[in-house]
Amino acid sequence: MNNKIMVVDDNEYVRASVEIICQSVQLNLTSASCGQECLEQLEAGFRGVILMDIMMPEMDGWDTIREIVRRGLYNGNIIVMLTGMGEPDAKMDGVQEYVTDYMTKPFGPDQLIESLQYYLTLLSVVSGNHG
């Protein structure tokens, strides 16, 4: 699987925007509309940078991370939280350590591309794979 980036967001337009920007710079991207889909793709073998929305119905970003860790799917991934604003949230306790960075919504294309390139570099260091 050559996809290295996954966006997890219940908002279709946010997912589409990230996709369009990634396509413009030839970055392969997969998207998930909820935590459950994210888990399914991880089960199917995805490893890479996960842009995770916090506020999602049913299973939110934090619950999804908990489940990723519980199922032993965390290793080989970098998780970046997409947040409205970095306000503290009681639900983040105990899972913060699995979060590499926070990206504040909204973000412009240049900021996104710059960040993704940084995370991908970081990922290659973490996984020891420079591919």
Next chain:
Amino acid sequence: VNQIENRRILLIDDTPAIHDDFRKILVDSREAADLDLIEEALFGAKPHSGTLRFELDSAYQGEEGWAKVRSSLELGLPYAMAFVDMRMPPGWDGVETIEQIWQIDPRIQVVICTAYSDYSWEEVLERLEVGDRLLVLKKPFDAIEVCQLASTMTAKWQLSRQAEQKLASLEEAVRRRTAELARANEALQADIVERKRAEQETMNAYRRIADILEFLPDATFVVDAQGTVIAWNRAIEVMTGIPKAQMLGQGDGAYAVPLYGVRRSILIDMLDQDAEVQERQYPDLIREGKTLSAEARVMLRDQLHYLWSSATPLYNMQGIKVGGIQSLRDITDLRRFEQEKFRLEAQLHQAGMMESLMVQLGHDLKTPLTPLFALLPMVTKQVTEPNLLRMLEICQSSVNQIQGLSSKALELVRLSCREAPPEALPVQLQSAVEGCINGCTALFSQRGVTCENQVAPEIVVLAAPSQLNLLIDNLLSNSARYAAENGSVSVSAKLDGETVVVCVTDDGVGLKPGQNALIFNEFFKADTARHDLNTQGLGLAICKRIVQNHKGRIWAQSGGLGQGTTIYFTLEAPKAASDQAGNERMQS
């Protein structure tokens, strides 16, 4: 009768032959039998059995007779009578002897025996208090006469004794009765005293209760069984303005007039009513035992008052209702406070709701902004046609404006939250300002504005670092916008006691008179005509909130339009004693 039977006779006569004669007549058994018959014939009484009819003692001189009388008294065997001779030389004569004897035994009956009158009878009577104790026996006397006298006089002695005893017992009875009466009288007196005391006690108790009632803090009145007012205390005088004198003795619901303006039934009149009637008039009635309580709204001196009333029936010892008592407490202030509290709570609730709504709104705006923010630059890159580019630029600017507004609004709401502010730490002001100037470089260079950090390195303030940065950021970006084109901005600070006064000065548009305070209001913009799309009018409101969170002050000064603006704010400096520790933990 037996115990006082006394037939002892003393004969006092100087002639021994007389003694023999008397003994024969009164004592000798042979002649006694005849005399028994005589006695029976005379007195109708059965004669005594036995031969001894009289006991006869003899004395031959008056003095001897007197001595015998005395010793007979000492022995408790007194003589019933004495025959006394008138002449008994050489000693006392008969009258003298009788006189002496009567002095020691006034009961003894005496027959004086005389042959001739030594004294005239009148003389005798004059010397002796004769009474009926003395008879005269004229010599020569015969046996029958002696016998008659002996019987009569001894009987008389006995009758006298009986009469005396009867009298004594009557006197005793009278004495006893008198004593009983005296005792009864005493008891009665004691009873009267006790009753008076009890009455006094009752009066005192009544007085006490009346006093207590009088000075009860609650307005209180009491009615009797007929509904006549019998007590109207001081508090109700004050409450209603109706003096006691005007209300006491009034019946027929007069007590309702000061409260309702008319005679009508009030709570105290509900005591005997059935529940249905009670609840019709007082729907929120509370019953506790026989006490009824309810709230009433009345007009007192043309003002609406809320009264909390309680009425209780009064009973006597026999359990018969003798009246009722009602107290009224003015709870108007309480009601007003409750209404005010309710209003404030509603306001608070509404503010809380508005706050969460603002947070939610600010937050939710981020998601739809994301595609706009992400895609508009992508589109712009692919467009070359100038009109289209202008349109996209306007869209981008509007999106930026929405983003700025929602971020600042969120910040403001968060700073205004009723939660405890973050902990204040000692911060070196110079480096904090330096960091913020660096963050605003782009903004300054856009308009060619220079910014100078004049803060001395030794100045330390107590502040939550993130809020301090936000504060300086906002002030600097504000100055950058309003400074003159290619103008200058400076930040300086000075320590004033335990307070640090910080000022941010620009040389720009300045403020119109009267705007100095307004600029800290939410959504205020100094120049409405400018329609600066890159500001939201929330920056200084946020600054004010942060300074207030730190218990400082913020204000503005300007020489007028075009004269530049200086914003001042104060923060606490760390206490001198903790300076050292503060410097070690210092943050920038």
